[in-house]
Amino acid sequence: MGVSLRDLILDYRKAVPMESLGGVAAVDAHNALYQFLSIIRQPDGTPLMDRTGRITSHLSGILFRNVNFLEKGIRPVYVFDGKPPDLKKATIEQRRNVRAEADERWREALSRGDTEEAYKHARSSSRIDATVIATSKELLSLMGIPWIDAPSEGEAQASYMVQKGDAGYVVSQDYDALLFGAPTLVRNLTVSGKRKIRGRTITISPEKIQLVEVLRGLSISREELIDIGILVGTDFNRGIRGIGAKTGIRMVRAGEFDAVLREKDPDLDPGPIREFFQNPPVSDEYQLEWRSPDTAGIERMLCDDYDFSRERVRKALEGSAPKTGQRTLDTWF
DNA sequence: CATCACAA
DNA sequence: TTGTGATGG
Numbered sequence: 001m002g003v004s005l006r007d008l009i010l011d012y013r014k015a016v017p018m019e020s021l022g023g024v025a026a027v028d029a030h031n032a033l034y035q036f037l038s039i040i041r042q043p044d045g046t047p048l049m050d051r052t053g054r055i056t057s058h059l060s061g062i063l064f065r066n067v068n069f070l071e072k073g074i075r076p077v078y079v080f081d082g083k084p085p086d087l088k089k090a091t092i093e094q095r096r097n098v099r100a101e102a103d104e105r106w107r108e109a110l111s112r113g114d115t116e117e118a119y120k121h122a123r124s125s126s127r128i129d130a131t132v133i134a135t136s137k138e139l140l141s142l143m144g145i146p147w148i149d150a151p152s153e154g155e156a157q158a159s160y161m162v163q164k165g166d167a168g169y170v171v172s173q174d175y176d177a178l179l180f181g182a183p184t185l186v187r188n189l190t191v192s193g194k195r196k197i198r199g200r201t202i203t204i205s206p207e208k209i210q211l212v213e214v215l216r217g218l219s220i221s222r223e224e225l226i227d228i229g230i231l232v233g234t235d236f237n238r239g240i241r242g243i244g245a246k247t248g249i250r251m252v253r254a255g256e257f258d259a260v261l262r263e264k265d266p267d268l269d270p271g272p273i274r275e276f277f278q279n280p281p282v283s284d285e286y287q288l289e290w291r292s293p294d295t296a297g298i299e300r301m302l303c304d305d306y307d308f309s310r311e312r313v314r315k316a317l318e319g320s321a322p323k324t325g326q327r328t329l330d331t332w333f
Numbered sequence: 334c335a336t337c338a339c340a341a
Numbered sequence: 342t343t344g345t346g347a348t349g350g
Contacts, residue, residue, distance in 0.1 A: 040334050040349085048350040056350050057334085064335050191334080307350055312336075 002174030003229040007245040009175060012214045013187070013207040021186060021206060022073030024288065026158035026167035029078040029147065030128060031174060033136060035190055036061030037126040044115045045106055045122025050307040058132055059306060062139050063298075065190060067316050074189075075290050077167065078140055078147040079158040080133065085276060087236035099125050142298045144291030148283075156180045156280035166288060169208070176235070178211050179226050179277045185209045218249065226277045227252045227270070231260065236273045240264045293317060 040057035041047050047057040069076050084092060102124035109118035140147045150157030155174065159182035161167040169184035170177040177185045189206045215222060228248040233239025240260065243251070251260055261268060295317050302308035 036334065042348080042350095048348095050350055054350090060349070061334055068335085302350095309349075312349075316336090 002172075002176045003179060003234045004232050004239075005175045005178070005225075005229060005245050008218060008228070008249060009178075009209060009214060012217055013209055015205045016186075016208045018072050018074075018206060021169070021189065021208075023075065023168040024166065025069070025074050025076045025169060025171050025186070025189070026161045027076045027078050028155050028158055028170065028172035028174070028177070029080045029136070030154055031172045032061075032065075032078070032190055033058050033128050033132060034126060035173070036065075037128065037132065038123040041119065041122055043119055044110060045119045047122075050305075054306065055132070056306050056308070058136055059139055059302060059308075062136055063143075063302065063313070063316055066140075066143055066145055075288075076145055076171070077161075077288050078136075078145065079154040079161070080137070080147060080149050081154040082150045082152050082157075082281075085152055085236070087272060087276060090238070091235045099127055139298070139301060142301060143293045146286075146288050146290065148286040150281075151283050152281040153180075155182075157282050158182070160280075160282040161286075175209075178209065178214065179222075179229050179234070180280060181211070181222060181278075183211050185211075220249065220252070223274070223278070224252050226274055227257050229277070230270050230273055231257070234273065234277075236276060237265075237268055237270075 036058040037047065037055070040061055047055045048060055050056055066076060102121045106118055106121035106125055109115075109121055137147055148157070153176075155170065155172060155176045158167070158170045158172070159177045159180035162170055162182050162184060169186045170182040171186050171189045173187050173190070175185070185208070187207050187209070188204050191204045211222070215225065218225075220228075228245065230237060231240050231243045231248040231251060232245055241264070243260075243264075251257060257270075261270060295314075298317065299310060299313055302313050303310045
């Protein structure tokens with residue numbers, strides 16, 4: 001779920017218009033896919049599926065979101081996770097358990113007709129398996145959108161690409177990219193303008209977070225931000241019970257990091273975690289090339305194979321209303 | 334999530 | 342026009 005630094009970052013999130021986000025976006029693929037799979041569901045939690053029962057929620061998300069990206073001048077590159085570090089083992093195991101539990105509760109809620117409860121648990125049961133990853137890559141390729149396999153964590157690779165200047169910002173809902181040193185992180189880019197929460201419609205706009213502003217504003221270094229992360233918990237260690245972002249920064253500022261760890265989690269060696277955030281495995285072996293979409297191929301995949309409506313897919317690929325002078329997807333390349 | 338049809 | 346609810350696969 002990423003590091004819980006929300007309370008510290010709150011003041012440094014700047015709402016920005018989509019138009020200011022043109023350029024290359026390094027998208028945390030795992031994060032985006034999880035969002036699609038967890039949210040694109042029917043009210044009882046059933047995901048979109050083709051006639052044979054294969055899940056297609058992620059394909060729907062990828063198609064429509066990327067069409068919108070490209071129309072707004074955003075050129076995405078999807079960064080997939082490679083081999084997870086050993087440090088992540090406990091988190092992976094825990095997530096597996098949470099998913100299994102959610103799956104069970106989903107079934108229970110369904111059987112007693114509690115739709116709302118069913119939807120909630122269905123979301124948490126979302127699993128990104130090899131098929132989801134393979135089909136996502138296949139569709140991205142057909143759309144002419146580059147994707148790369150990170151050597152290790154996708155967020156680390158995406159952050160590195162922004163540091164190098166090959167991308168303008170990382171797209172993720174998680175704050176981990178800041179610990180990995182991403183100069184710029186954009187959240188809510190994968191969320192539409194409006195969203196209903198408990199009956200009320202609120203407007204969600206993309207928010208940009210600049211690492212330098214966070215560090216300057218909080219008067220801390222990136223190393224200290226990482227230490228705060230370790231106290232509140234990351235994918236690589238469970239946090240200290242009772243320590244949130246606010247307490248964490250106070251302790252780090254007071255130089256109490258080592259003492260607190262010694263007392264509350266003596267078995268934890270923070271060294272490898274610090275090292276992983278500061279120098280994660282990354283690769284320069286990638287090339288970013290955006291091609292015009294293979295519309296026939298996309299139709300073949302989505303309509304012939306996964307039962308998407310031909311009309312909807314065609315319309316999406318054409319761009320929306322055929323206004324005069326409006327460029328269609330093809331003319332971006 | 335994104336789109337669409339239809340209501341207000 | 343803008344908002345809401347249903348549907349997509």
